[in-house]
Amino acid sequence: MNYSRLTHARWKASTALKVVSLYLVMGCLWILFSDQLLDYFTGSSSRVLTRLQTLKGWLYVLFTAAILYWFINRETRSSRSANFRLKNALGELQTTQVALQELNAQLEQRVINRTAELTALSDRLKEVQEIARIGSWEYDLLTGQISWSDEIFRIFALVPGQSIPSYEQHLRENFSPEEAARLNAAVTRALEQREPYELDLQIIRADGSTGWILGKGKPIVNEHQQVVRLVGTALDITERKTLEVEQQHLVQMKDEFLSLVSHELRSPLASIKMAIHLLEIKLGQVLPVLEAENQVQCRQIQQYLSILHQQCDQELEIVNNLLDLQRLEAGGMSKTIAPIQVLEWVEQVASAYQERAQERQQQLQILLPPSVPDLHSDCEILTSVLRELLTNACKYTPPGETITVQVEPTTADIRIMVQNSGSFIPQAELERIFDKFYRVPGGDPWKQGGTGLGLALAKKQVEYLGGSMRAESDARGVRFVITLPIEIG
Structure with a gap:
């Protein structure tokens, strides 16, 4: 404000000096030339001269005033416009300044509120980590700095806040050589391949006791796809182990x-x-x-x-x-691998159950493709598996329903399916169907009973021969699918 006033005063003095100077120059010129003109035109007539002198004075005043008005108006027009724009700009600046002050106050309040929320969340996270016995850590590859949460200290029987050991010291003091090698290999692989890792590790605490953790780590990369940080967690799983x-x-x-x-x-x-x-x-x-x-x-x-x-x-x-x-x-069971003519073998085993199915008013159908490559496996074990599935199908199929045996060859394996209609196994029961001594409640319409070992043994036998077995159940019935490799590797 002081600077604007000083500038305005300088501007007024300069304008006044110009006006006075112009006025004096014009007056002198007018008096000099006007007297000479009057003497030339009027001669010695005094009355006429007096009137002309008076007229000359009025004309001089009017002419000078007009010139001054024009000059001052021209000089001050741009200044008034600039002054008007300056006042508007100052008003907008003051309004903006007030708005900025309000925004700054709101931002400061938000920062305070957010800081309080983050502090509360940090406290809750520490509480949750302490309850769940899970700690977090971070390793900055650029600075070499390692940070641990309080729970990491507690897991290794250390005092929170004490100096964090280096990576090499941590491996040497808190892990056996074998476990340290496993962890170091996982960390190295994660840094090279930029992939997370997860593994169970046995630890040696500071007090000499041992425990178990589930260690997880994930590399963090920058915009150049360079690993700059490694973050992870350690979950205390000693009780579970x-x-x-x-x-x-x-x-x-x-x-x-x-x-x-x-x-x-x-x-x-x-x-x-x-x-x-x-x-x-x-x-x-x-x-x-x-x-x-x-x-x-x-x-x-x-x-x-x-x-x-x-x-x-x-x-x-x-x-x-x-x-x-x-x-x-x-791993003490032996197996005899020999080529098996699948179509003849399935036909022979399944046909033996035709009489049993007819006695129970069940229909047994065998669906075989025109040709199937020979299966190199143990015929005795596979016969035991197929008989177990057919026995179960006859046991759990109501009268009037159908038992289907089907063979489907693929490029590298052969699928054998045994399906019986009229029965259903809930998903919860289906997940336990291969457990030892487990039998589906209320699923035996013929009340024959059983040991609950047949399916568990059949699945183990199929896996022993390099295959797999799964159970399915839907509106069509219950279906057991055996997948066997044509050649055992």
Whole structure:
């Protein structure tokens, strides 16, 4: 404001000086030339001279005023316009300044609010990390700086806030050589391939105790696709790993127990079966004599023998299945690989179930393509698998429904499907269909019962031969699909 006033005062003084100077120059010129003209035209007449002198004065004043008005108006016109524009600009500037001050105040308030929110979120994150036993870390490759969250310190039995060890020191002090090598290899691969990593690691805490973490890391790249940072998390999974070890120990104990029991039961059951067979032979010699005297008792004896024979076969099947499962899981089962003519083999195995299907008013159809390449696999194991699927199909198919056996060759494998209509397995049950000792509730219309080991064993056998087995269920029924490679690698 002081500068504008000084400029305005200088401008007024300059204009006044110009006006006075012009006025004096014009006056002098007018007096000089006007007197000479009057003397030339009027001669010695004084009256006329007086009037002319008066007229000359008025003309001089009017002429000078006109010149001054024109000059001053010309000089000040641009200044007035500039002054008007300047006032408008100053008004807009003041308005803008007020708006900026208001925006600045709002921005400062937003920053304060956002800072408070971020602080609250940071506190909550720390609480959540402490509850979930998960910590976060960051490694800046440009500066070499490493940062840990408080929970990382706690996981490794360190005090939050103390100095963070270097990467090499961390590997040396908190991991065994084998685990340190695994972690370093994962980090190196992530940096080279710009891909995240995830692995379970056994750690050595500062107090000497051991634990487990689930380590995850992800490289961060800049606009030039260069890795500049590595961020990740460490989840304390010590409790989960302890439970897994205990569970594996219990499963191992269970399998050993079942194997022991199966071996101990197999010989007595075989002896019982042999005794039943001998008893049938002896009764076969005596029953014709007894039947003539008492037919009711003879039928009862035959019924009891049939039940005894059936129960003995069922117990032997359980024992044999348990032993086969144990051998498969231990890798002790042998296999004999030979070419199998698939169409003849499927026709032979499936046709044996025609009579059983007819007795239960079921339809058994076999759909075979014109030709299929020979399958190189173990015929005995595959026959056991296909019989298990057909037995299940007959067991769970209601009267009037259809059992379908179908073969589909592809480029590298062969698919064998066994489907039965009129039944349905919910998705929740379908996921457990291959578990040991599991049977679908209420799915046995013929009330035959079972061990719950057949499908588990069949799936293991197919996988042992390099194939896969899956179960499906929809409106068409239940479908088991076996996929077998033509050549076992």
